[in-house]
Amino acid sequence: MTDALVVITALEKSFGAGPPAIQNLTTTIKPGQVTGLVGPDGAGKTTLMRLMAALLKPSAGRIETCGFDTVARAADIRDVIGYMPQRFGLYEDLTVLENLTLYADLRGVLGQARTDTFERLLAFTDLARFTGRLAGALSGGMKQKLGLACAMLRSPRLLLLDEPSVGVDPISRRELWRMVYALIAEGVGVVWSTAYLDEAENCAEVIVMNGGRVLYQGDPKAMTATMAGRVFHARGAGAERREALARALTRPDIVDGVLQGEAIRLVTAEGAPAPQPENLGAAAPVEIVAAAPRFEDAFVALLGGQAKHALSVAARAPMDDSGALPVEARALTRRFGDFTAADSITFQIKRGEIFGLLGPNGAGKSTTFKMMCGLLRPTEGTALVDGLDLYKASSAARGRLGYMAQKFSLYGDLSVRQNLEFFAGAYGLSGARRREAVARVVEAFDLKPHLDENAGGLPLGFKQRLALSAAIMHEPPVLFLDEPTSGVDPLTRREFWATINAMVGRGVTVMVTTHFMDEAEYCDRIALIYRGRAIAVGTPEALQARVRSPEIPAPTLEDAFVALVEESDKPRAAA
Template sequence: MTDAVVQISSVSKRFGEAIQALDGIEASIRPGEITGLVGPDGAGKTTLIRLMTGLMLPDEGSLTVLGFDTARDAASIQTAIGYMPQRFGLYEDLSVQENLDLYADLRGLPKAERAAIFDELLTFTDLAAFTTRLAGRLSGGMKQKLGLACALLKKPRLLLLDEPGVGVDPISRRDLWKMVEDLTHEGIGVVWSTAYLDEAQACDRVLLLNRGKLLFAGKPSELTGKVDGRVFRLGDIEGRRRPALARALAVPGIVDGVIQGQAIRLVTGDKIGLAEEAARAAGARAKPQPIQPRFEDAFVDLLGGGPGGRSLLAEATRALPVEEGRPVIEARGLTKHFGDFAAAQDISFEIPRGQIFGLLGPNGAGKSTTFKMLCGLLKPTGGEGRVAGFDLRRDSAEARNRLGYMAQKFSLYGDLSVAQNLAFFAGVYGLTGARKRERIDLMTEIFDFGPRRTMSAKDLPLGLKQRLALACAVMHEPEALFLDEPTSGVDPITRREFWTHINALVEKGVTVLVTTHFMDEAEYCDRISLIYRGRAIALGSPDELKARVADAAHPDPTMEDAFIALVQGSEAKAA
């Protein structure tokens, strides 16, 4: 294609003998469009983006970027493109302005042009009021906006963004998306690698990779059309929805299934009558309702379906006794001040045994502060928190032994092997002797760590890092499980596997507190507290929160619609 800003011709890339990162990729990137680069963890997305920058060379085939061959003219390409890698190299001890100055020096931006360009970019990214703030003190969304500004210091004809939305709340992601969409109106070609499939659905075109192979290239609607008539909503479910989903997924021919509030969303195979069979298995009293397919439905279908509804982890976990009346996790007026700044103010809720409770909110709203106070990592200024009846101030050691914690950022020891991490955390949680060996062997078998026992944790693919973090958190069979954005950046197949385990553990009586920016994950929660500017602004089930914002224009809002509307409503009241 002559007007392509990137032409990829029969490109293959290997790392060593065993790993085929890319295999015979043929594709093109057009100007004035957003091309989504999607696929599971380890599919080859980052490798393909780095090949486009000229930072790596293909083993076979060729790439032409803006008319330059990456093998011969890498320097010409690198001066003409904008590139924002997955872990963008902002200097956290420099201010917003100092980061811009540094990247302007690195890009050779003439000093006479800088003031006008800085002013334009700071206005464009809405960072003009924060030029003196240290980058390390910016919210996740603001960091990504600063990263984008640095990538745009010299207006490129091609902008490469490697998962820019990871760890960013829905409002900031929409802002980021709108900013990038505006760039395409100037003819800039954009490659947007993403784990959020609602973003992929909004792209002009998508390239879908899996295990180094290109499975699909075209408009998102072309892929979504492949599951037309095979996506259903099961409502009016008798009993608890989590075991109902597991039973539905056990029906042969069911491709995928997720919880949506009190309902279940299913993708079926081609066999007639599968939806009705799954509805009977799930205990749905209403007839399955055909619904509009999403890109994620087609994505999972193309990859051969989700992981099913069975959790070997939960099957190997003892059931906790039902205790009526006593919540497992309690927050009573929790407050935290950092100097004059109130990060969390008078947060209160209770979580009974065997429920999932979600803390949602924009970046910097106070949800992580609340979360850390409740798992004993941060001492509250006021109020109290309890886990399994133990006060986190007075009985912190006893409380911590009853909980498992999975951090927002990978918090295991990267230089230790998989086996060494499992052994270390088993010891931290007080396991010894035969019990310790038994639990380590069990985690190794359930999560298939055997072939990678001796591999350093830092070298694991992201999906396996998350599995290892979960295995370490549940090693001691905790009563309460604290999950801080546990699937950030992870592909949908791995996320489904993760939530299969969590849903099944909850049915064994485990109580879960979770923070997440994936609004479809929020649907798994029994109740949600939405936190904004340090205060709880809404509390209820996913369906209750959606019902609060439903109107004639949005009669059936999504969780993302509810999140944004409730935050904007709170802002309007405060104005």
């Protein structure tokens, strides 16, 4: 195809003695559109992007990018593409303008061309107001915009974006997509790798990869359409919905299932009949109705569905209820100089409830979360765990909670076993109690095959298991999760949340921050934080109902998120 931006023929890429990262891959990337690259962790997406960018050499086969062979003409390719890596690759101790200047020097953009390019990109990304701000002080969305600006310094024919929206709130994600569509209108071709499968539906074409192979390439809507008649909502299970979901997932005729607000979303095996209410085992009457399929349903089904093993954490005895509220924020306020990051935030979380803390980047969500975990002292107000003030009885209160950080925070140079032993000791476990605790989480999270591996070299899904294991070794009644599945593929997310749901069934209380709106629907209630205040608190359905209108008759949770933030801004704009 002469009009293809990238032509890949019989491509192979291996690293050492393990299985190939890319296996016998033949495909093309078309110009003038967004091509989505999706697949589970380790599918080969990043490796493929780096091969297209001539940053890696094929082990076998051939790639032509923008008409140039990636081995013979690598320098020519780098002049006509832009590449934005998965992790923020800029210099956090340089300002926005200094980062742009450095990359302009590296790309040979000089003189009047540099002045004109900077002016255009700063306007395009809305970063002109922040040229003097350090990159490390930018919000997640602004960092991604700066990375995009640096990738576009040479007006590329092909733009490679490796998971550009990981850790970015829904409003910033929509802004990134608007910018990308503007580039498409100018004739730029874009390859967008993503862990957010709702984003795949924005692409003209998707390439679904697994194990270094292409499983599907084509229109995402056509792939979604293959699931017609196989997706259902079960409503009415109420407080039993987590147990009902776990039972449904043990059945061979159910290949996928997640919570969607108060409903259970179920996907049946090909050719299987609709699920029956009695199969869910709920005491309350359950109604099962057909639901519109979405791309994620087709993706999970294509990969073989959810794993059927049940983690033994579900078999532990129920938590004792002390009678006190497990988590309570009373007028929490935090100021940094003249800036108020959190302003009189109040909420209560009940026993065995999952409570989501959502908000745009820079809105005060992380500040609130850190105060609730005891990581940041409030200027005013009180944070309580099981009735204990985190700052007056800090040792006792912290012994009642488990904490899983956003970024992998265990010791990468220690083995899995050594990490577990260390954290058992840190929580005051010794002797038989320590041995029992380590054995319990090893069994519950299927860590035995990896006990002697260094934690830093684990696949991302097993890193998440290990981090969660360390957080719950002392069996805390309260668990704080800070964006626990950021950048994790849908199958790994489902496994992670099956574990959380089992713990909640025992009475564990969970507070979680997330930018995945489908994940937010797993929560019983949500607080939406914006400009340092809680602008809405309620169930996912209640927040969606607040923004329902003739223009948006069936709002998604993302629609509700954006509309409630915009509604909060209206009085400020009028003033």
